[in-house]
Amino acid sequence: MKDNLKAKLPLLPDKPGVYIFKNEKKEIIYVGKAHSLRERVKSYFLPTASPKVGAIAADAADIDFVLTGSEREAAFLENNFVQRYQPKYNLRLKDDKSFPYLKLTVSEPYPGVYLTRKVEPGEARYFGPFSPASQARKTIHLLNKYFGLRGCEERIPGKQQRPCLEYDLKLCSAPCVGLITTSAYRENVENALLFLEGKTDKLIKNLKTQMARSAERLDYEQAAHLRDLVQAIEQIRDKPKLISVALEDSDIFGLARWDKRVSLFAFIMRQGKVRETAEEIYREEKETADAEALNRAIRAFYEKQRDIPEKLILPFEPESLSELAKELSRRKGAAVRIAVPQKGRRRKLVDLARRNAEFLMKRESPENLALEELARILGMAAPPQRIEGYDISNTGGDESVGSLVVFENGRPKKDEYRKYTIKSVTGPNDVASLKEVIRRRFTRILEEKSELPDLVLVDGGKGQLKAAESALKALGLEKLSVASLAKKEEVIFTREKKDGLRLDRTSPSLKLIQFIRDEAHRFAVSFHRQRREKKSFSSELNGLAGLGEKRKKMLLARYRSVNGIKRAPLEELASLIGSRAARKIKEAANDQRNRD
Numbered sequence: 001m002k003d004n005l006k007a008k009l010p011l012l013p014d015k016p017g018v019y020i021f022k023n024e025k026k027e028i029i030y031v032g033k034a035h036s037l038r039e040r041v042k043s044y045f046l047p048t049a050s051p052k053v054g055a056i057a058a059d060a061a062d063i064d065f066v067l068t069g070s071e072r073e074a075a076f077l078e079n080n081f082v083q084r085y086q087p088k089y090n091l092r093l094k095d096d097k098s099f100p101y102l103k104l105t106v107s108e109p110y111p112g113v114y115l116t117r118k119v120e121p122g123e124a125r126y127f128g129p130f131s132p133a134s135q136a137r138k139t140i141h142l143l144n145k146y147f148g149l150r151g152c153e154e155r156i157p158g159k160q161q162r163p164c165l166e167y168d169l170k171l172c173s174a175p176c177v178g179l180i181t182t183s184a185y186r187e188n189v190e191n192a193l194l195f196l197e198g199k200t201d202k203l204i205k206n207l208k209t210q211m212a213r214s215a216e217r218l219d220y221e222q223a224a225h226l227r228d229l230v231q232a233i234e235q236i237r238d239k240p241k242l243i244s245v246a247l248e249d250s251d252i253f254g255l256a257r258w259d260k261r262v263s264l265f266a267f268i269m270r271q272g273k274v275r276e277t278a279e280e281i282y283r284e285e286k287e288t289a290d291a292e293a294l295n296r297a298i299r300a301f302y303e304k305q306r307d308i309p310e311k312l313i314l315p316f317e318p319e320s321l322s323e324l325a326k327e328l329s330r331r332k333g334a335a336v337r338i339a340v341p342q343k344g345r346r347r348k349l350v351d352l353a354r355r356n357a358e359f360l361m362k363r364e365s366p367e368n369l370a371l372e373e374l375a376r377i378l379g380m381a382a383p384p385q386r387i388e389g390y391d392i393s394n395t396g397g398d399e400s401v402g403s404l405v406v407f408e409n410g411r412p413k414k415d416e417y418r419k420y421t422i423k424s425v426t427g428p429n430d431v432a433s434l435k436e437v438i439r440r441r442f443t444r445i446l447e448e449k450s451e452l453p454d455l456v457l458v459d460g461g462k463g464q465l466k467a468a469e470s471a472l473k474a475l476g477l478e479k480l481s482v483a484s485l486a487k488k489e490e491v492i493f494t495r496e497k498k499d500g501l502r503l504d505r506t507s508p509s510l511k512l513i514q515f516i517r518d519e520a521h522r523f524a525v526s527f528h529r530q531r532r533e534k535k536s537f538s539s540e541l542n543g544l545a546g547l548g549e550k551r552k553k554m555l556l557a558r559y560r561s562v563n564g565i566k567r568a569p570l571e572e573l574a575s576l577i578g579s580r581a582a583r584k585i586k587e588a589a590n591d592q593r594n595r596d
Helices: 037-045 051-059 071-085 133-147 182-196 201-216 220-237 290-302 321-332 344-364 366-378 430-448 462-474 508-542 549-559 562-567 570-577 579-595
Strands: 017-022 028-034 062-067 101-104 113-116 125-127 250-258 261-270 273-283 311-313 337-339 386-395 398-408 418-421 455-459 481-485
Touching (some): 017 037, 028 037, 028 071, 062 344, 071 273, 113 133, 133 182, 133 220, 250 344, 261 290, 273 290, 290 321, 344 366, 386 430, 386 508, 398 430, 455 462, 481 508, 549 562, 549 570
Parallel strands (some): 250 311, 311 337, 386 455
Antiparallel strands (some): 017 028, 386 398
């Protein structure tokens, strides 16, 4: 499997969902379900004797995923996706066979309960789907036993003179031979509907009481049977959110925001099943309110010639809701309703779409994921939005300088970079020099009441960490989070992790702090080199006749650096300081270049 796929592993959440492998042409080649997306997909990178896994690994060019509320929901979504996309490596689930439902024929005088794999319009009530199918059969058994509902299609009244075996087994109340009145049977049906609709607390309490009594009587077989029934009821109560027996067409949206980017994720439900998902990321020109951002995102989403459903389910009310509904209705040619659920199954669906939108943003914005991981690793209450990085550079203690780089939301903010010339330290003492820079920087922050960083990162090991902590403590800022990153071994030190912390080389947070450390180092080395070159060349200029301090200052003001003076054309220098002095400068520059 390609290295770029392995690098995506840290982006996968340790949560249930569906993972999707795609080939170079962006075609879906395999869909799978997982209790933990990260652990399941990681298994594809391990040595294996499975030809199928090897083939998927060789053919895959990209990985995508969809979060679900549970592994059970992932199984339903996997089934829907496989039937929709027919991936070549999915050898099962490709036919039209779907998960089973329960059908309760409530319009009949004596309703029956049956297993079916097809939901049809009409007056019957449907419940499910169920996975595995045995769960549906257990539920029918439970309805037969506890509510006396019939499971046959015998006519009522019929020609039977006596009840069948189901009655003797206490699995039916025998309405076919008049052993229960219509009103009593209807009451049983109403109670069964309460159970199927999830209003099961009282029933579960009764079953658990019976289970305890059976155990006290040492009737473990009955206790086990009741335990299984309780589990069946609890699984029925946990209805899958990604399938609706109402056969509705709707798009369910979730929204996430990061900086000036808006992430929109949609479950596309058709005929009551989520058959696909859609996702988009938009960049805003300026910060807007959530309601306005949602309105714009929805409009942009349907501008791509997408099928507009009869209903949109949104996380909150967008700006100009009625105008948005009218515009979408006009484009569809039929009424489009917009709902903002506050509770129930649809609210859970919206929350699930929002979680997917958040992970989409993290996939597209690795900085976001890196900051969250960094906060977790360092034990911070929240991701560090502002990080300051420091480094020291010198050559044998000569021309010692310090650098400060600033990162906000994981990105460099170069207009806030700062350079420091070391003033109080003599010789090559990086630890003391760092302490001076930290003291000067944060003294100024406190005086100007500027924004404090969430994290201070210094280049070095335990010594540099201790120096930074000491300088901050002297200013009453000991609560600031501080970390150091040692070179070569790439070990992170903090006050809590004094023995150091080694992260996986593919860790997003390690890559981020390496970037910050390297940027601070680059900035410090660049400043140090400028000062060294300026000093070296200035010493050459000092002995040149006709080039006093006034002319030297004029040249530096014009060309900004010694390197700029070196690169200046001879004719241009001559026009400023005369041809004789200009030639001497060029000769001195050439002599220095030859020595270097």
